[in-house]
Amino acid sequence: MSLIKNNIKIEKNPFDLLEKWYKKAKKNEISNPNAMALSTVGPFNKPRTRMVLMKEIKENGIIFYTNSNSRKGNHINDNKNVSINFYWKSIDRQVLISGKIKKISSQESDKYFLTRNRKSQIGAWASKQSQKLKSKSNLKTKFDEIDKKYKGKEIPRPKYWNGYCVYPDSFEFWLQGEGRLHDRVEYKIKSGQWTTKLLYP
Numbered sequence: 001m002s003l004i005k006n007n008i009k010i011e012k013n014p015f016d017l018l019e020k021w022y023k024k025a026k027k028n029e030i031s032n033p034n035a036m037a038l039s040t041v042g043p044f045n046k047p048r049t050r051m052v053l054m055k056e057i058k059e060n061g062i063i064f065y066t067n068s069n070s071r072k073g074n075h076i077n078d079n080k081n082v083s084i085n086f087y088w089k090s091i092d093r094q095v096l097i098s099g100k101i102k103k104i105s106s107q108e109s110d111k112y113f114l115t116r117n118r119k120s121q122i123g124a125w126a127s128k129q130s131q132k133l134k135s136k137s138n139l140k141t142k143f144d145e146i147d148k149k150y151k152g153k154e155i156p157r158p159k160y161w162n163g164y165c166v167y168p169d170s171f172e173f174w175l176q177g178e179g180r181l182h183d184r185v186e187y188k189i190k191s192g193q194w195t196t197k198l199l200y201p
């Protein structure tokens with residue numbers, strides 16, 4: 001029996017392919033097609049992975065937002081090497097990306113923060129992300145305090161809540177195939193140009 005699966009259509013620029021796959025995922029994924037696994041490196045070179053939400057694909061990078069005082073924020077401050085992974089079960093595809101990470105400007109973070117819903121803005125102030133929490137009631141009390149403090153007012157962005165941009169130096173696009181005959185295409189940056197090669201599944 002012949003196993004047939006559509007091959008990955010290779011683009012010159014991996015960002016173009018990422019945009020096309022993400023557009024397809026948004027039409028098919030049940031929830032959070034922008035969810036991605038972010039891996040950072042902590043003390044003693046120990047990796048740690050968690051899910052975050054991608055907010056923008058730029059011409060040369062991928063943006064998300066977080067508390068810079070969190071565990072991931074501290075990891076990023078100490079080690080700029082990160083990887084992210086998108087997995088879209090609904091379309092049988094995933095994208096693994098590695099690169100360097102850098103904080104975006106305060107102006108860009110301010111602009112995005114103003115677009116968040118009010119509860120998310122308050123939550124950014126109320127949570128001491130990654131620090132020990134005695135009880136959920138403590139968090140709720142802090143949330144209510146912030147809500148009352150800014151009642152009828154615009155909520156400013158906390159200085160510790162920032163946007164980060166991952167600048168990739170490699171991509172791997174994976175498309176599921178029958179009988180484990182998956183398609184894998186790797187992009188790597190070399191002298192300012194993207195090169196590609198196929199990988200065995």
